[in-house]
Amino acid sequence: MNKFLKDVLQGLQSSPKYLDSKYFYDKKGDELFQKIMASDEYYLTNAEMEIFSKQSGKIADKVLTEAKQIDVVEFGPGDAVKSIHLLKELMQKHSISNYFPIDISENIIKVLSKHLPVQIPHLRLKGFAGEYFDMLSLVNEISSNQKLVLFLGANIGNFKFNEMPQFCKHLRSLLSAGDMVLIGFDLKKDPAKILAAYNDKAGYTKEFNLNLLKRINKELNANFKINNFQHYATYDPIPGACRSYLISIKQQSVKIEEAEINFEKNEPVFMEISQKYSVKEIDEILLQCGFEVMSHFFDSDKYFTDVLLKC
Ligand SMILES: C[S@@+](CC[C@H](N)C(=O)[O-])C[C@H]1O[C@@H](n2cnc3c(N)ncnc32)[C@H](O)[C@@H]1O
Structure with a gap:
């Protein structure tokens, strides 16, 4: 079946x-x-877009304090409209070896593989259509470079509160010391x-x-x-x-x-x-999962955070 x-x-x-x-x-x-x-009504995109359009330089600088050259792996990139800002910053600094988008939608991987190399010349892209962890294991087989894993768009919110740590621990187990992760969380705010x-x-x-x-x-x-x-x-x-x-x-x-x-x-x-999470909940859970919190990047309304983690 x-x-x-x-x-x-x-x-x-x-x-x-x-x-x-x-x-x-x-x-x-x-x-x-x-x-x-x-x-x-969908404020999440604007909030996270503001972070990536205004602070990608800062995010890239912080990442490059830990690594000179990295593979960027993106979980569930969608159309990569936010991550493209960070990819461009890292490309300008000659710091990306490979970009590996992983998405369960084959359509997404096809579209990205066609359009992204046009928008970012010289980007070495290899897409993987499938589940996050199955595909990350395949990435590990073909490259042992230091990694930055992106998991944006509050996709992490699609796990129940008690399932999220399990997901983060699994992710940590597939990464090595020195690898980094950038996760987008939607924050608790006005319920309406x-x-x-x-x-x-x-x-x-x-x-x-x-x-x-x-x-x-x-x-x-x-x-x-x-x-x-x-x-x-x-x-x-x-x-x-x-x-x-x-x-x-x-x-x-x-x-x-x-x-x-x-x-x-x-x-x-x-x-x-x-x-939705509070900053305190995010920090406590991620620490328990074996990550060190390097920085939070907030939008100006503090609706959203992208948290940079180190293994
Ligand atoms: C909510 S969209 C977010 C897109 C993008 N990250 C953004 O912020 O705009 C979720 C994406 O994750 C992918 N996705 C959802 N569950 C997945 C899974 N278990 N494994 C791989 N990809 C998945 C979907 O196909 C979709 O492209």
């Missing part, structure tokens, strides 16, 4: 039901995510501002969530009626957890390949978490 089918059935046969958000990103999902990022970012007026987030049902229909021979599901987002300010759900608006059953999945009226399917 293919992995996508196995994960979808496992999620929808569980109680409560869930789907894994890493499957949002097919070609249509990539396009919708670009629209979400460009929406007025956070909730609005996951409930945009134009409805792109809703479409993005429903697109996963369309993808399952297309790729797993399923018959979801998309209009029978509604998008619902919540934010709980104490744990800092923003959660998205699809709600079945009626009792219904859906076929996926040979399986039949029953939904009650108003039954939720958990789709995604976007976890």
Whole structure:
């Protein structure tokens, strides 16, 4: 059974039901995510973009206090619109040996491999389409250079609060002493501002969530009626957890390949978490995971931080 089918059935046969958000990103999902990022409510992109457009020189200088020449590995680069600023700074300083983007979306890797070397001449790019850690192990096989791993866009928020340290420890175990990591975290702030970012007026987030049902229909021979599901987002300010759900608006059953999945009226399917952190929580957790915090880079509103870590 293919992995996508196995994960979808496992999620929808569980109680409560869930789907894994890493499957949002097919070609249509990539396009919708670009629209979400460009929406007025999605402050995360502007905040992190401000950090990269204004402070990439500072970030590069800090990185180069620890290494003269590095491989840059990027987890989930999307269109690399932020990291391009840092890549350009490091290229100008003749400090990048290789750039290895890793993304589960083959489409993303194809697009980046075509466009990035045009925007940054002489950049040696080799893309890897697949899961973060599987692909990082392949990178380790082909290069033993000192590394800077980028994990931007608050992707780390897609792990639950208690799963995030596990992810960071796994990452640390695949790196060597002297390697560095730059992680983007969305910070706790006005709950209304956070909730609005996951409930945009134009409805792109809703479409993005429903697109996963369309993808399952297309790729797993399923018959979801998309209009029978509604998008619902919540934010709980104490744990800092923003959660998205699809709600079945009626009792219904859906076929996926040979399986039949029953939904009650108003039954939720958990789709995604976007976890928010305080600076104190970030520093404490990362220290426990074996990283030394070198610097925080904040936007002017302090909505977001990119934290530079050393192994
Ligand atoms: C939210 S986008 C962020 C894009 C970019 N980092 C930014 O800040 O604009 C998440 C990206 O991570 C990729 N992704 C999600 N889960 C992944 C996984 N488990 N392994 C590899 N890539 C993944 C997606 O395909 C997508 O390109």
